[in-house]
Amino acid sequence: MRSISAIALALGLVCAAPTLQARDWATIKQTGTLIAATEGAYPPFNYFQGGKLTGYEVDVMEAIAKKLNLKLDWRTLGFDAQVAAIAQDRFDVAIASHGITEERQKSVDFTLPHYCSGGQIVAKPGGPLKAAELQGKTLGVQLATTYADAARKVSGAKEVKTYPKDTDAQQALLGGRIDAWVTDRFVAQTAVQKSGNKLKSGELLFVERVAMILRKGNPELLGQLNQTLKDLNSDGTLKRISEKYFKEDVTCLN
Structure with a gap:
């Protein structure tokens, strides 16, 4: 999922400042600003519309900041660089569709999941849409x-090609360089709707819980984020944001 956005570079949103010191909740509250990272190239979750950063996860983070009475300082950088950047304290939290995995939990802490999804097969008409057809x-x-991990586990697949951006994999499918694309089910839904019948969605290869990430050992910040997610779920805010982008409630705080 995701890579650095050329638009973000042009706008100066990519973190170019010196490495920050780790910030606990007291420091964040005192400064009045939460530094949050995303990719900005993963619609409908986080992307640029013209020069404006938007998407489901952007709206969720903005709702969290508002609830905490904080301003947001957005940073954008490649998805595959975010876990390492958290360890370098370049931002306080990232919301960029990180699926919760045991491997990632060795490096970062996860909040409660803000949505549940899964890896879906996408192909051109007549292409493979079931796991059994990927041989x-x-x-x-x-x-x-x-999705890369899941694709490598597909029995009998000839090859798994990886791309810097999810949209690169989509273009490879449209260009006939691959037979199927595995991506988030909501990304698949959006791509199929916009394709003009050039793409079809198939089976889910797996289901996953998706959450924000932050540096390990920051329990007060983690607690604040989790409680705010619970509050936004209770008052219906998360449901409203979800239905704005997906026409359904994708929230799952468990």
């Missing part, structure tokens, strides 16, 4: 994602 096929996925 001997070439699959395309974004580098360093849970």
